[in-house]
Amino acid sequence: MANRAPSLDESVSRLSSSDPRGVSEALETLGDALCAEDHQVRERVARLLLKELERPEATKAYAPILHLLQTTWWPPPVSLTQPAMVAVLSAVSRLDAEAPALDDAALLVANLYRMAPLPLSALEQALGHEQASVRRVAAGVVGRVGESAVSLLPRLLTALEDVEPVAGAALESLGSLAPAAPRLAVPALVDQVGRAEGTRQYLALMSLRSLLEDDRREGQAAPELAALEPVLLKSAEDSQAPIRLESVSLLGLGRLSSLATVATLRRHLLDESPRVAASAAVALLRVGAPPQEAATLLSTLLTSEDSEKDMAALTALEGVESATLGRIRDSLEQAANKAKGLVAEAIRELLLA
Template sequence: MVNRVRPLDEWVSRLSTSNPNDVAAALEVLGEALCADDEAVRERAAQLLVKELARAGSAAQGPILRLLQTSWWPPQVQLAEPALEAVLTAVARIDVDAPELDEAALLIANLYRAAPLPLSALEGALGHAKASVRRVAAGCVGRVGKAAVSLLPRLLTVLDDSESVAGAALESLGSLASAAPEVALPALFDQVSRAEGTRQYLALTSLRSLVEEGRREGKPAPELASLEPVLLKTAEDPQPPVRLEAVSLLGLGRLSSLSTVAALRKRLQDESPAVAACAAVALLRVGAPPQEAASLLAAQLASAENPDKVGAALSALEGVEPATLGRIRDTLAAAARGAKGLVAEALHELLPRNA
């Protein structure tokens, strides 16, 4: 039963109260209504929430965005367009760094999946005067999927926007990069080369994902030599996740200069087990003598008392091409013989690929 005595519009009004118990009760009732078997109840609840979301004086944008995003599926097609307008109206009144904007981006993506909404609405939102609207639009382009590839050129124009907007755009660019590498690669190269902090990290992760996906599909790897100086610099970054991305790209790009090999050998001593393991794999990929890499990976895999080291080695080895694994086949075979349980199973799964 969804009724709970009060009509649905009263429960919607309780979302704006200052009493957390009232808000929690309203969220529960309205969540049930959005998931009800009775289609009329579902539609009525959605209508009321969409109307309240767009209302100028509403103080419940956050809870409503979260509720519609998590409980309203599939959205009624006839409500998709008014819901899109309501979301964009609401987020224009929200601060650009507010966490509920992520809920808004997910909700809009759901609307595009459920109904044939025009992409022109998203394109217009990418140029909106309010940064919060630009952030939401940028964040949902990637979540819409390949249907939104045509928006990539417009998305690139917000890569130099404020931090929150640019970050959302980079995440979307990374999601769609494999569908339009000719558009994405120059932009990712540019961001890796000149961006800093979070933007550069997002560009690095997106570029690595694109290169790895292409490798799995047998596509020729993009030429990364022009990025070598930047990757060598970021391999020294104070943040382990940034170092990991740089080290991985040095290996995936087969960058085998003396400077790269020296940098990767240095990273074998990295305080982060994940970075050290990725450096070992990168050394194998660039054709360096395998002894040092094999020794590091063997030590990590034998560290039964340190699950982080074992996990780092297995993660680094997962998905590595057979030819590279073949360079340390004896090391992997010895580690498999000495391992137990899930670690032994994982290592035995790696071995046949380079038999």
């Protein structure tokens, strides 16, 4: 007699098993059910999974359930969005604040907010929850909800002083919401750049740089960053290339043209990372330094026939304002004549922008 296929209830119970194969098979069965054409089947399996998330003794099943719902359950029916949010927050309150499953939880709750007009008060309450794991999820959701959650930005700023997993999630959300509320966001990001280290400093640098680039594209004046110059000069010497990249970019976007800044940018034309070197060249052009060195470096990268180097230069030049490109127009035209294929085409497109 052939083996009977496990029921949905049995598959849910197997998610707590210590047998990896059993868990994998259960996830496949439940994933198929979540994608079934019959909406009643989809709703039934979703309700079973949400019920499991509310069982304190089912903590081993939380991670696979959250991942399954986050990746497979779309669109969630409006009728289940509120119960789903309650179930997810209930589950994460029993997890450690460092648990990887919290990223899936934040994405899942954000999907629920995209599907239905859930109250922002629920997120505000979660930001003040006694469990750091819940605060981390809420902080991660706020930025993903988008502009409709801007009213929570003041509350989010207080989460920057929370324990690291919460503060990191809050910083990511701050970066996402910054374009919608720059007056609140810029001072907070500047503060984080000055005080944070490692990953948090990188996130703050990246978010601030992205915001300034958006402002520049829209013709808005850059905020005053002179007070941040010493910090940027220090972080420009970081051992991590991504931090150096963001730092030299901000020195240029902030039009910080002191002798120390120009010297730092010139030195980074020789950076071991082509991306940092190219960004330093663009920054030199933006701060008004003589263009010869920057032009030479960018031309060398663009005509190197090394994909890493020419892409570094093209990426750094992408979106640069026409007045800045105009300072090295002759060099770019010569590079377009020397370069080959798609690189040459990309340079010509830059010149036409």
